Amino acid sequence: MSQLDRSLIATLPLFRSAHPAELDRVLAGARPLRVTKGTAIFEQEAEAHSFFLLLDGHIRVVKTTPAGDQVIVRYISAGEMIGIAHALGRDTYPASAIAAVDCVALAWPSSLWPSFVAQIPGFAATTYQTVGSRLEDVQARLVEMATEQVEQRVARALHRLAEQSGRQTEAGRRIDFPISRQDIAEMTGTTLHTVSRLLAAREARGIIAGGRQQITVVEPARLLVLAEGRAPRG
Amino acid sequence: MSQLDRSLIATLPLFRSAHPAELDRVLAGARPLRVTKGTAIFEQEAEAHSFFLLLDGHIRVVKTTPAGDQVIVRYISAGEMIGIAHALGRDTYPASAIAAVDCVALAWPSSLWPSFVAQIPGFAATTYQTVGSRLEDVQARLVEMATEQVEQRVARALHRLAEQSGRQTEAGRRIDFPISRQDIAEMTGTTLHTVSRLLAAREARGIIAGGRQQITVVEPARLLVLAEGRAPRG
């Protein structure tokens, strides 16, 4: 691990209030990890032996059904923890984590979790917050899936991606990692065909700019305009 | 609060390892609550001033969209904590909690949470586990919503309800609180019409037995038989 990594870690909410000596001890126990694009950091249903801190890159968290369908649960960006299933009382990972680009991460054995909690002030509270926000995010998406049409779900997914993982360019906010129509379909519960059609329509209206494995949101505001003011069903 | 309640609480995983003296102190700070059927324990978007322990009854956790659609996120049974949003770093409740039947609960101000964590051994870990299992549950339902047809989603919802909140009778496992077709529609992202049709079909095959605001699962095994072995889409 480089000095650069160390100073990066020290600025994270998770470790901000750690004493330098504790931080060093914690980092000394870490196993550095380089993961090439497309490779799994961990696999669904495998024993949750480690937890991870993503230092660089983007990770796709995917659940696969017995029938073989895949659903993208979320994307993880640099600075976030991942694979904390064991700390939440699970003994296997509930999903697979796949590198969307080449990634750099740190890994610790799950058994070290309690010492993190004990030694780093605020670590537990920050983790609670992270889990809380993930829970709320998934719940919000469940509500979307239950009540909104495909068009709106795709629009929201793009909006969220641009917000969370977008890089500002002169053309608009560009999603910072390769993402296919298939990926968006797996985020929104539809097919790549429908996604392709919807994106083409948005592109014609100048709201987004597409490309191969790549999307730029030109006008975030116009992305969601259809989503409000509909009569509830039932 | 009755002596009965006190001994009930002492057997919960959350408080099992608390010393009697600590337990007493904690319970002394609680505000007992009786909630009549249909009333809200707390409302979505209200300030998360309290957390609760449900002693008796069943609570429906509902999210309402700006458009007015409602989605039932989960049901809470006796012995579970609810309204812990503040402990997860939220300052408002992300959903409303509505009593499905007359309920009895204890309420504490959110500000007391840290003292619970500090004074009761295992409290934090048990809460982590609860949150972890809720997160996994919601994720699993997101995957269902994204990949399965309405028929399967309804079947799974019934299965889950019978499992978690069922009471064994001679006719089968009966869901222990009043639940309408509309409620099931709001759990599965469909309409009460479709639910009614699907339930009628299952009833004709003897898999379930319906009634007004009430469902008994006669043959849990045959509920899900259609759910496996389908070709993935895409």
Next chain:
DNA sequence: GCGTCTCTTTGCGCCAGCGCAAATTCGATC
């Protein structure tokens, strides 16, 4: 016992979006 209200059932038409198929485009590789 009667009326009312809510929950449930059922019929019918329609359309969003899936499934399948084929063409096209874009990168990458040699």
Next chain:
DNA sequence: GATCGAATTTGCGCTGGCGCAAAGAGACGC
């Protein structure tokens, strides 16, 4: 720069399940 493979686009027919409407069926109050 020719070839190959993967990602994307686009057409077309079909159907699951929604929307609307109206009729039954319990439960509950008076």
